[in-house]
Amino acid sequence: MSSTPNLWGTAAAVGLASGLIGYFVGVGATLPITRGLEKGPQANDEESDYETDSEAGDTDALQNVKAEGDEPCKLVLVVRSDLNMTKGKIAAQCGHATLACYKTLIRSNPALIKHWERTGQAKIALKCESEEDLQLLQASAQSLGVCARSIQDAGRTQVDPGTTTVLGIGPAPVRVINQVTGHLRLL
Numbered sequence: 016m017s018s019t020p021n022l023w024g025t026a027a028a029v030g031l032a033s034g035l036i037g038y039f040v041g042v043g044a045t046l047p048i049t050r051g052l053e054k055g056p057q058a059n060d061e062e063s064d065y066e067t068d069s070e071a072g073d074t075d076a077l078q079n080v081k082a083e084g085d086e087p088c089k090l091v092l093v094v095r096s097d098l099n100m101t102k103g104k105i106a107a108q109c110g111h112a113t114l115a116c117y118k119t120l121i122r123s124n125p126a127l128i129k130h131w132e133r134t135g136q137a138k139i140a141l142k143c144e145s146e147e148d149l150q151l152l153q154a155s156a157q158s159l160g161v162c163a164r165s166i167q168d169a170g171r172t173q174v175d176p177g178t179t180t181v182l183g184i185g186p187a188p189v190r191v192i193n194q195v196t197g198h199l200r201l202l
């Protein structure tokens with residue numbers, strides 16, 4: 016019976032304790048800095064972004080387009096440039112559109128979603144100049160069996176309630192989407 020086990024036990028306890036102290040010092044040092052960076056007018060609720068989820072007209076269309084082999088697919092986000100939205104607003108609206116397309120297609124065409132995920136989940140941001148253009152693009156996509164979801168902003172900031180801000184098209188094979196949005200410019 017030597018004292019070696021006790022020594023090892025002590026060493027282990029000291030090691031664990033210093034590890035924990037290091038951990039808490041790390042957490043303590045990190046949290047206030049992170050919080051500090053979040054301070055400012057952008058972080059409050061009034062500036063948060065909301066959408067009104069309207070699926071009307073979107074779910075009726077057949078989203079039955081197929082991707083073959085390893086052919087490239089993409090999701091296109093068409094942003095209305097005439098609204099003069101801030102970068103942050105555009106980012107949030109594009110997030111809404113991506114999620115809306117994903118949620119729609121995961122139900123109606125899961126094979127296409129899996130294909131898109133496997134081939135890199137390409138997303139392209141394009142711009143158009145008016146609500147009418149956005150509606151025409153949506154109709155054009157749906158006529159080809161491509162998912163097309165428009166986002167109506169709840170209008171708490173920057174734009175009027177119900178304003179259509181972004182149209183998500185796809186994911187779908189590049190060759191099909193380009194028939195709809197091939198003439199549009201990058202955002």
Ligand SMILES: *[C@@H]1O[C@H](CO)[C@@H](O)[C@H](O)[C@H]1NC(C)=O
Pocket residue numbers: 097098099
């Ligand atoms: C956006 O900016 C343009 C150019 O400054 C201006 O003519 C237009 O009225 C603005 N649109 C809105 C919705 O504020």
